[in-house]
Amino acid sequence: MTASIGRVVVLLGAPGAGKGTQAQILSEKLGLAHVATGDLFRAAVRDETSLGVTAKGYMDRGELVPDAVTIEMLLERLAKPDAEKGILLDGFPRNTAQAEVLDKALADKGGRVDVAPYIEVPEADLVARLGGRWICRAAGHPYHEQTKPSITPGICDVDGSELYQRTDDQPATVQARLRQQLGALDLVVDFYRTKGVLKAVDGRRGIDLVTGDLLAALAPANG
Ligand SMILES: [Zn+2]
Numbered sequence: 001m002t003a004s005i006g007r008v009v010v011l012l013g014a015p016g017a018g019k020g021t022q023a024q025i026l027s028e029k030l031g032l033a034h035v036a037t038g039d040l041f042r043a044a045v046r047d048e049t050s051l052g053v054t055a056k057g058y059m060d061r062g063e064l065v066p067d068a069v070t071i072e073m074l075l076e077r078l079a080k081p082d083a084e085k086g087i088l089l090d091g092f093p094r095n096t097a098q099a100e101v102l103d104k105a106l107a108d109k110g111g112r113v114d115v116a117p118y119i120e121v122p123e124a125d126l127v128a129r130l131g132g133r134w135i136c137r138a139a140g141h142p143y144h145e146q147t148k149p150s151i152t153p154g155i156c157d158v159d160g161s162e163l164y165q166r167t168d169d170q171p172a173t174v175q176a177r178l179r180q181q182l183g184a185l186d187l188v189v190d191f192y193r194t195k196g197v198l199k200a201v202d203g204r205r206g207i208d209l210v211t212g213d214l215l216a217a218l219a220p221a222n223g
Pocket of ligand 1 (some may be wrong): 136137138139140142156157158159160161
């Protein structure tokens with residue numbers, strides 16, 4: 001059976017942009033299967049599909065699963081009943097090489113990426129979101145500069161101990177890690193912009209407003 005491929009939506013956004021949250025909301029509202037590649041690997045390995053066995057071999061050897069194998073898994077996922085209306089990809093492609101392989105694989109099946117909504121958040125905001133975590137020395141009680149500040153700056157509300165930032169949560173570490181990821185993301189964004197399917201939305205606002213813009217970007221009349 002070569003049934004026609006449903007809609008393929010590639011949701012793009014940096015870590016901290018709210019992509020996972022929006023992916024869940026959008027897939028529910030639009031009846032698209034939410035496909036995060038990590039889940040895809042886990043399901044294929046669990047079900048011991050031939051691709052799952054292949055992928056597990058790479059993972060067991062500590063190697064990256066080749067893009068071609070990941071793409072085959074995606075195509076298998078596309079053929080499942082719950083993906084009849086289409087899929088929403090979350091976390092793939094991560095780089096332009098993967099984007100090109102995906103494009104070609106879909107074209108072979110008579111499909112294409114319909115739309116690539118991009119949740120755009122400036123780097124400084126991402127660093128603030130990802131890097132504002134503090135914990136207390138006594139018990140590790142968590143705080144966040146923006147979303148959950150302590151009553152007295154630098155002091156735990158619960159036990160009065162000093163708050164500190166783990167190396168992983170310090171702005172310099174967060175920024176360095178983010179820079180690497182943003183470099184690849186920018187190229188993927190350019191790739192889809194060139195293809196004419198990119199729809200950027202302003203991700204600095206509340207979840208509901210961002211969802212509204214994403215739904216508008218995904219409306220069929222717009223696609
Ligand atoms: Zn504490």
